[in-house]
Amino acid sequence: MEVHSFLHSDTETYTHVLVDAKNKQCAVIDPVLDFDAKSGHTNTADVDTVIEFVREHDWELVYIIETHAHADHLSGAIHLKETLGGQLVMGCHITEVQKIFKQIFNFDTSFRTDASQFDILTDEGDTLALGDITITAMHVPGHTPADMAYIAADDEKTVVFVGDTLFAPDVGTARCDFPGGDAKTLYHSIQRLLALDEDTVMYLCHDYPSKGRKHCPTTSVAAQKLGNIHVKDGINEAEFVQMRERRDATLAMPRLIIPSVQVNIDAGHLPQPEDNGVRYLKVPINALT
Structure with a gap:
């Protein structure tokens, strides 16, 4: 098993490429489309970097x-x-x-x-086969009702892609104030992740490093x-819920939440x-608090 991580610097998002090199198959987790909110322009430069990387190694893209x-x-x-193929995977x-957002x-x-x-x-508990790697879905709601972590395991090691549920230790945890979010639910989802073997590597979706620390895709x-x-x-x-709800009340909405x-x-x-x-994208006025 190999994992290669690509940082999208504008949004501090990590895209991960999970690889079974022996079988020349891969999955891409959380790819990013560049978007300039000021002009409304999209760009594929960052995701094209991932595409070129996959092509250079002649891997088959099985899952997105x-x-x-x-x-x-x-x-x-x-x-x-559209460029490499693959099946698009999302939690049910x-x-x-x-x-919620249709309304x-x-x-x-x-x-x-x-x-x-x-x-x-x-x-x-659903599984996906990627060569000799088994990818197991873990439902970890709280940040949103639909968050999933994905545990990838082969004969050599086990890693987990945690999405936004957890960040690096010096950053903390996901916010829960979006529609459908819930701090108590998030706490229990996190406990399930922390019950994994202690040496399990966690691949982060974002890193917002504290001063003096470089971006890192793993913990x-x-x-x-x-x-x-x-x-x-x-x-x-109780301590977590109190902290999370107080903190969320101080946070601005993400810069790109509406698009x-x-x-x-x-x-x-x-x-x-x-x-x-x-x-055209729609902008709801006074609809998000």
């Missing part, structure tokens, strides 16, 4: 895995799929998120809330239990062009 519907960047899954509880954005009846935009829907269960500033050993559920969510709940598809050939 989204850990959840991101609120801080647009997904690059559609460009990746994305239907709950689609229903917020007042999408018409053509917007599907059955998750049929995705190729494979995973639920707790470990042991490091989280020892030093996560929000949820290390000794912090109970990101409406694109990502539709599997990364941009809106259809209107009769003038231009695509």
Whole structure:
């Protein structure tokens, strides 16, 4: 098993490439589409770097895995799929998120809330085969109802892709104030991750390093239990919920939440062009608190 991580510097998002080199197969987790909010322009430069990397090694892209519907960047899954193929994977509880945001954005009846935009829907305990690697889905709601972690294991090692549920120990944990989020639920999801073997490497979706530390795509269960500033050993559920809710009340909405969510709940598809050939995103006024 190999994992190669690519940092999208604008949103501090990690895209990971999980590889079975012997069988020349790979999966890409959480690809990013560049988006300039000031101009409304998209760009594929960063995801093209991942595409070129996969091509250079002559790997077959089997899966494009989204850990959840991101609120801080647009997904690059559609460009990746159109270029390299692969099946688009999302947790089945994305239907709950689609229903919530269909109302917020007042999408018409053509917007599907059955998750049929995705190729494979995973639920707790479902497995995907990537060569000799088994990828097991773990439902870890709290940040959103649909968050999934993915545990990848072969004969050599086990790693887990945690999405936004956990960050590096000096950064803490995901916010829970988006529609459908819940701090108590997140606490219990995190405890399930921390019950994995202590030497399990955790691959992060984001890193927002404290001053003096460089970006890093990984941490470990042991490091989280020892030093996560929000949820290390000794912090109970009540303490965590109080901290998380107080902190969330002080946070601004993510810079790209409005374009990101409406694109990502539709599997990364941009809106259809209107009769003038231009695509438009909607901005709900006073709808997000």
